[in-house]
Amino acid sequence: MSADDLYQQDILDLANSADGAGRLGAPDGAAQGDSPLCGDRVRMEVRLDGGHIVALAHETKGCLLCRAAAAAIGRRAVGLDAARVAALRGEVAELFAGQAAAVPSWPELQCFEPVRAHRSRHGCVLLPFDVLAAAMDNANRA
Amino acid sequence: MSADDLYQQDILDLANSADGAGRLGAPDGAAQGDSPLCGDRVRMEVRLDGGHIVALAHETKGCLLCRAAAAAIGRRAVGLDAARVAALRGEVAELFAGQAAAVPSWPELQCFEPVRAHRSRHGCVLLPFDVLAAAMDNANRA
Amino acid sequence: MSFSAAQWRGHFPLLAAHPKLHYLDNAATGQLCEAALDAVTSHELQHRANVLRGTYRLAEQADAAYENARRQVAAYLNAAGPEEVVFTAGTTAAINLLAHAFGEGLDAGDEVVLSLAEHHSNFVPWQMLRERRGVALRFLPLAADGRLDLSRLDEFVSQRCKLVAVTHASNVTGAVTDLAPLVAAARAVGARVLVDGAQAVQHGQVDVAALGVDFYAFSGHKAFAPTGVGVLWGRSEALAALPPFLGGGGMIGRVTAGETTWAPPPRRFEAGTPPIAQAVGLGAALDWLRAQPWADMHAHTARLAQRLMDGLAVLPGLTFLGPRDLRQRLPIVSFTLAGIHPHDACQILDGHGVAVRGGHHCAQPLMDCFGVAGAVRASLVPYNDEADVGALLAGLKDAMRKLG
Amino acid sequence: MSFSAAQWRGHFPLLAAHPKLHYLDNAATGQLCEAALDAVTSHELQHRANVLRGTYRLAEQADAAYENARRQVAAYLNAAGPEEVVFTAGTTAAINLLAHAFGEGLDAGDEVVLSLAEHHSNFVPWQMLRERRGVALRFLPLAADGRLDLSRLDEFVSQRCKLVAVTHASNVTGAVTDLAPLVAAARAVGARVLVDGAQAVQHGQVDVAALGVDFYAFSGHKAFAPTGVGVLWGRSEALAALPPFLGGGGMIGRVTAGETTWAPPPRRFEAGTPPIAQAVGLGAALDWLRAQPWADMHAHTARLAQRLMDGLAVLPGLTFLGPRDLRQRLPIVSFTLAGIHPHDACQILDGHGVAVRGGHHCAQPLMDCFGVAGAVRASLVPYNDEADVGALLAGLKDAMRKLG
């Protein structure tokens, strides 16, 4: 069954790396998001320079998929602007829709491919991206 | 089919007699009732003496069954008190439940026997009795 | 011709099992089509689980079926997307939802414009809103034939108007509302438009985009689908602006003893376990309906309605309610008979195997306009045929003989 | 012994068709019993018509079926009569009905007493009432095992209390509420009592007379009956005192543009076409349930629950939510696993054919009391068996190996 596909070593390792976990001292923007399904909660804090992320931290109380997605962001997001973050979220959504580009921009995203078969879990992976977008939005408005 | 049973000559005659139709000059009590199903409306007016009906008039906008019941009341109700009116209503309800006494107190009531098979029409026959009870109630309170 | 009433009738199990029944009470409830029955049964046997909460396969299948039903409804209505489709318990529930959620934003001095042709379900909720919030109700008058009189629209749709709520077609006269001028008048003052489509969807696809309205409500059971389900369609931005109505599971973001946040539409408006299997049945019915040869079917029902109206016209003492021109109306035919109460007529007709309805049809304000307490109504859909109309006319003659 | 789980399972078509499915999400939705499925199908094929409006035979048969469903519900609840049974779209709709109809009579300063163990559906409607009318909500605290702490009842149920609204059994911990002291406390101050029976009715007959409560709500879909239907039972005099909630057809006395009068209960609370076929299905399910050998069935589910709890107790890092004494709880078993998120556990379990639910179970205030975001829940009913429990325990061990 597909549940086994879901929990490959790479996704466990990614989640357990908890890259980027923590708090920033004085973020330019922060946001928090809940999963209405399971009560999971993700908080993202960013510092921006000219619209680009220069520092990021997150607190993620969630399932492995959610934590893995947050860790991928923690590992790779520095340097990105809002448009790139939106594009990356789009890549994940396409992956789930079965319309993914050959190679994802971040190698880590590939490990979410098996989630495609589990619609109820898509939100787990997308939540950190949505919260990040909201945090950047807040920073850009501030 | 049973619709034919329903509209025997006796029920048509009773309805068309319109016995008691009209208004009283100065009723001691009056009440009005609507059928929520068809918008029919019955108005009963009574004058009482010592709790007994000494005069009665009704205005009945309704189907044949409703008009027949009102006419039976118009023909027979003078002299009755509230308890007797309740008992007569009970006789009709028992007729519909198939538990009627051998001979109804008013011969006219017998013609409602075929209505028993048509539950949605029971209310048409009972409405004038209920409105009469309400009118007497109003008179007794006044 | 690709359409045959006899064949169509074959898709409705109750009618197939009752060949002698002349079912002409379709405006009250349509018979269930086999597509809907099969969809409900196979859903219950294959995919029954609660929705939008579970992660196991059965739950994901239930989710997929439920969300697919939203897509099917959206396709039938030509809505922008499935997220504009809110499942409710029926038209009445949908209109009450709006009367509360939209009504929350209204205050004394604001106006809601209705018509006197409305079904109680698009009347009483607004009276109750008037009680709650002191808004004023304005009632569009009717022409003699029961159609809305739109000649003085500017007097009724004023700057204070926040919502125009009208029926797409009358359940008594069949008159189809000319929505374009109403929508234009509402737009001109920034008001929203709700259309009660309870009598419309079963007579062919509806295009909410082309109509230009904001909200559209209808019931499954009148559209050959299960009881217990209905739809409130709302334009995305119109729904997004509304607070929730009912509270409970599924419509929340987060709940604490202090405050609670709301889910986005459509779930914001679907508190509790929705009518899952019924929504699946409704989606299947609409998908099936969408594929039917409507041009032929309209020709068929119009021919029958004409035949019925011609047959009625020669009956002594018969008064016909509603417009005569079949292009302005649906095949819903109501009439009164001098000296014969509608219920008595219906009773005799029942003896002829003809199922029609007598009474006020939950439209007492309309009845008051016509100055009658009730009427007999025969409502046709494509499975009806010449035999149904013939039986009705024969039965009426019998009723006149017996009761007249 | 007259009860066999295997035989019982045979009465549930989805389970019969999926012999390898370990369906343990019964607290979310029970599977449909064949008695209900057959009743719905045969109603749709034999007696489909709108109710309480038509006079033709089909309509009278539909009326009779619908009113018979009321009698069946009344019998299951030991209610005084069918007129005390209001059909709704579900528990959530029933509670919202009451929060509006009863809430109309409340004002700032009045209090409604809830508990922190409530499902969102018996929580959010009262929060919304607080917003609307300024009433105060008092939350009965929980003991460590999730049961209501009734030791300081007099502090919570004061003279200002107008309603106590509590669950009959928690959908997370299975804890059964000790209603007697709550009813006594409410009676002492003249308050009414609403019980949320969504988790109770599927575990055997309920006796509202013996409980002494005023209102009782539950859903069909959790009681092996169709989705789209539920019940608000109310003591006659309690219902008679309430204004209507939703407006529309069927709930009126007379409608004019000016004022409108209301029908008596239960129709006063059933605006619009009710979920007819679904009510018929619910009545059939309850009639069937009533005839089951409940003593044996309770022994069976208690044995399974004990076996499950024993099996869980030895798993490392497992924390069990709820009372341990099976006499104080239903066979609904929730737990957390150290370091393993409920959704990940459920996903692995799904791979073992085990359908359980992870998450907050629409009871976030309760989750907050336990200091957790979510839990895994396995909920048993009589069709479950040793194999279901075994598969769950084996799957959990696998999850721990893979994710731990």
Ligand SMILES: Cc1ncc(COP(=O)(O)O)c(C=O)c1O
């Ligand atoms: C205790 C309790 N109350 C209320 C509800 C709400 O029931 P429904 O979703 O059927 O309206 C549920 C079920 O989710 C429940 O478990």
Ligand SMILES: Cc1ncc(COP(=O)(O)O)c(C=O)c1O
């Ligand atoms: C025009 C119209 N609006 C609303 C309704 C109410 O629909 P329902 O009873 O399915 O809620 C009806 C049907 O009775 C109707 O004909």
